Amino acid sequence: MRIDRFLSNLPRFNRQQVRLLLAERRIQVDGQPVNDPRHDVREFSRVECDGQLLQAGKPARYFMLHKPPGCVSATVDPQHATVLDLLDEPDKGDLHIAGRLDFNTTGLLLLTNDGQWSRRLTQPQTKLPKVYYVETEQEIGPDYAATFSAGLYFAFEDLTTQPADLQVLGPKSARLSIIEGRYHQVKRMFGHFNNKVTRLHRERMGPLALDEQLAPGQYRPLTEAEIRQI
Numbered sequence: 001m002r003i004d005r006f007l008s009n010l011p012r013f014n015r016q017q018v019r020l021l022l023a024e025r026r027i028q029v030d031g032q033p034v035n036d037p038r039h040d041v042r043e044f045s046r047v048e049c050d051g052q053l054l055q056a057g058k059p060a061r062y063f064m065l066h067k068p069p070g071c072v073s074a075t076v077d078p079q080h081a082t083v084l085d086l087l088d089e090p091d092k093g094d095l096h097i098a099g100r101l102d103f104n105t106t107g108l109l110l111l112t113n114d115g116q117w118s119r120r121l122t123q124p125q126t127k128l129p130k131v132y133y134v135e136t137e138q139e140i141g142p143d144y145a146a147t148f149s150a151g152l153y154f155a156f157e158d159l160t161t162q163p164a165d166l167q168v169l170g171p172k173s174a175r176l177s178i179i180e181g182r183y184h185q186v187k188r189m190f191g192h193f194n195n196k197v198t199r200l201h202r203e204r205m206g207p208l209a210l211d212e213q214l215a216p217g218q219y220r221p222l223t224e225a226e227i228r229q230i
């Protein structure tokens, strides 16, 4: 939210006072004086007026989990274990998943309380590749790569998928890179050829690769450098 709107929403300031406070550089965001009314204030920002705290700012949190098979990418589920059950963190209910995986899909799962960060990671416009290792029931044909690269029509969403890159590794294994995350996208792409996906593992989301030190079910916080890459 813009700083001028944030301040005007507080009962103690009217819009004219907000304009003055900003012009007089009496507002600080994260320790820096701010006079631009469009300056972005987030739930993680610390906001002060003349040194008096107006918003403390929540800590932003980011985790990488090696999702095991047989758990749900949701925060609650009446029947099955969820990925949140694997985290031993205070206030883990504040976290959300940046790009879900199916029940039996394994691999890189990112969790955060920072909605802007997770949107940058998942929205197709940013074109960050999501890379999957895939095993299939039938052999992968020579025509798959061109079909995936041209895009497939998904009738339910009434859209054509963005160009995807297929690297065939063996008769029934491949690495697929997609830049969006439609519902069951990889399975539906192979389903176009009536070829069932028998194993699906996410290796990477944009610049962030699954840490090989993490066994299935283990997680760790992201480093500052990893957070800044998104």
Ligand code: URA
Binding pocket: 100, 101, 102, 103, 105, 183, 184, 185, 186, 187, 188, 200
């Ligand atoms: N595509 C799928 O079909 N399933 C996943 O879990 C992820 C991508």
